Amino acid sequence: MALPLPTVDPREVGMDADRLARIDRHFGRYVEEQKLPGYHVVVTRGGKVAWSAKGGHADVEGCRPIADDTIYRIYSMTKPICAVAALILWEEGRFEMNDRVKWHIPSFGSQKVFRSGTLTAPELTPVTEPMRMWHLFSHTAGLTYGFVYSNPVDMMYRQAGFEWGVPRDKSLAEICDMLAALPLLFQPGTEWAYSMSIDVLGRIVEVLSGMSLGEFMRTRIFEPLGMRDTGFHCPSSETERLAALYVPNPADKRILRNDAGGAAALTEPVAHLGGGGLVSTMGDYLRFTQMLANGGELDGARILSPRTVEYMATNHLPGNADLTEFGRPLFSETTFDGVGFGLGVSVTLDPVKARVPGSVGDYGWGGAASTNFNIDPVEDTTCIIMTQLMPSSTWPIRSQLKQLVHQALVD
Secondary structure, X not given: OOOOOOEOOHHHHXXXXXXXXXXXXXXXXXXXXXXXXXXXXXXXXXXXXXXXEEEEEEEOOOOEEOOOOOEEEOHHHHHHHHHHHHXXXXXXXXXXXXXXXXXXXXXXXXXXXEEEXXXXXXXXXXXXXXXXXXXXXXXOOOOOOOOOOOOHHHHHHHHOOOXXXXXXXXXXXXXXXXXXXXXXXXXXXXXXXXXXXXXXXXHHHHHHHXXXXXXXXXXXXXXXXXXXXXXXXXXXXXXXHEOOOEEEOOOOOOEEEOHHHHHHHHOOOOOOOOOOOOEEXXXXXXXXXXXXXXXXXXXXXXXXXXXXXXXXXXXXXHHHOOHHHHEOOOOOOOOOOOEEEOOOOEEEOOHHHHOOOOOOOOEEEEOOXXXXXXXXXXXXXXXXXXXXXXXXXXXXXXXXXXHHHHOOEOO
């Protein structure tokens, strides 16, 4: 299966093929050293594929190589798709960024904020700033994740069933009501913390559209863009294309297969989570990123206005702060120095401060199994890496990929 964009000689788009080949050598070493099962990297410029590099296996034990149509668990790379789904409704005037979340999910109308104390004896204070829609998009709502392990609130999430996932028998409406019953980590709008806020945003898409989140994504994003293999589970007819999931061995960090962790992708979940859960292919996600790079349109299918994409990829943190200034130094799918946050995506504010080459305004996001994408409007490039190694913090794959792409630009 060919990639869904034209492929050109890198020289035609101002890139050096010998320098791009360093991508193959670099990630090839990861595979040779058993640090990655396999990888697929695609780099585009001007809407054309300048480089496609594959190595290793989708299934190491079964000797099944990575292919163009391999299906991957993209985990938190679901989040930008959910943000686009919500922005489609925003463009229709269905909500405003300053709307209070409780107007759409009433259970969020009586929350408290954790001030101090312990799991069993927390001291809570009233909310002084209502949770608003822009707080959900930007992870400034005061929500958190159970896997963070930094605060009694995280422990409360785990106790309620939110650690690496959610209670599998609950609907998204029920999950959001459960989250609303837990204390907030901070007053909305005062800090940044990676969280389940995009899951709550996904529920609001359901409320406003009258559809499940998966159905809304299918009809308003996937079908118009020709993303045929993207959804909230891998159908039984396609499981031979699904990559196996791997984790690092604690002893030496060599890959270990984790079929138990990867099994969730085989069944349709009760709740379609905006924050994670989609499976996709390189070709499908390439179409999604190219739509954004084109200003919201691809092959005649307009998903968003160019002005909306620009708004999405603008830093929405107060005072144009970066995540180091405004965030808590906890886990995230991005670095903190010199990086801000838009509507569902991280945004580079200062590549020098970030210590990673790029452009002011480049944006993207990643997933728990080390997948990642980046869009650079200044250089007119996109890059995506697909692999299946969890957690994403195992190796500095994302910063290394940006570095390798940047050094190949020669025009």
